[in-house]
Amino acid sequence: MQVNTTIRDKEVRVIDVDGTQLGVMSANEALNIADDRKLDLVKISPRAVPPVCKIMDYGKYKFEQAKREKEAKKKQHIIEIKEIRLSLGIDTHDFLTKVTHAQRFIKGLNKVKVSIRFKGREMGHPDQGYAMMQKFAESCSEFAAVEKPAKLEGRNMLMFLAPKSKKQ
8 A cells, every 4th residue: 555655646536534535636735635634645546547545544544454353363263174083993982982072073163084094905895984984974963064075085085074054
């Protein structure tokens, strides 16, 4: 944003502090008006013909803008991806423990990446991996939705779960 003496245009359209238009005038005239009021001349629309400048307190404007950005940053939630690893020979209790962990992650509004790593001869039985993923998705169905269904990528099978939206 160009401010005060960095504005090099010959003519500019000037808008006052309260939003009223003062008209088209030379940049020096507009700068003199801003100096008389102890404010800054700020170019707000450089592509317009002639460019539009506004008389304002630029320091106050920058402060309020930084304050708004800080407030918006407080309210945003960064979604993390937590990983849960399963195996084809997982026992029932271990499976339920993994489901509990997934539930805790999803209640924290995080996404869950469920993976199965196939070792050795397990590569010959991807159908068992799909069945395990389907069983896990059904166990988590009351609190999570499948974002990406199970897919075999090399020796790993991956599936992504996300928190169910409030609309459902």
